[in-house]
Amino acid sequence: MRIKETELYGVVILTLTGKMMNGPESIDLHPHVKRLIGEGKINLVVDMGKVKWFSSTGLGALLASYTSIRNAGGELKIARATKRIYSLFYQMELASLFDTYDTVDEAVEAFKKESAEK
């Protein structure tokens, strides 16, 4: 599983690629997010459109990342979760935890709207 980082309108987008979000590199997600927090980047979109299977290791890393971002006063949004991943979130009672969007642009737009409302 690889993590590709881009930025759009001050929002960091982490695109996860790899057929199976598992293995030791899945654990890299949280250290990556903590580094971003250290740089003051606390608005994060995780693009999951290319994640085929989502394992416990990946989910644990995502939840830890979510916790760290929230503790830093930021937000983590999910973009392009497949039906399979959404099913998993629902069954794990996590569907209402994450703000999910069909596209990365919609997730970024949501950040812009929330920022404008503050």
Next chain:
Amino acid sequence: MHSDANYTIRVKGDRHHLESTMDLVQFAAMEFGVEESQADIIASAVGEACQNAVHYSFREPDQVVFDLEIRLGEQEVTAIVTNRGPAFEFDAISPFRRDHDFMLYETGGMGIPMMKKLMDDATYERRPDDVNVVILKKRIQRNTSGEGEEYYED
């Protein structure tokens, strides 16, 4: 529509084969008429059980081999993962809950809670011949209309 079906495969523990195994379980379940969302859930839980078998063998993944049996019944799917290796803690670990401290899962440890959350029943047996047996069961809804699947919506 299929009657009951059983499959038993011997799986190598490397990532490629584990992923293929999950694909196979999902495909077999759907072919049997299990709704896609349920098939995905079952395959995910089976994937965790398989990962567990590899992890607790304490060997390199490509050196691990374990058996997976899938029983597709009219009302229930059963997955049985069998591997030779050291015993591991299973019964004392609780299913995942939303109020768990998520940081506990930062570097792993969520496999068994996830299995227990996704499936209706998850049990572990330690056989006298040093074999671990994890049994996962899920009650199913078979798609009898052939008109597609239902997905959960908030």
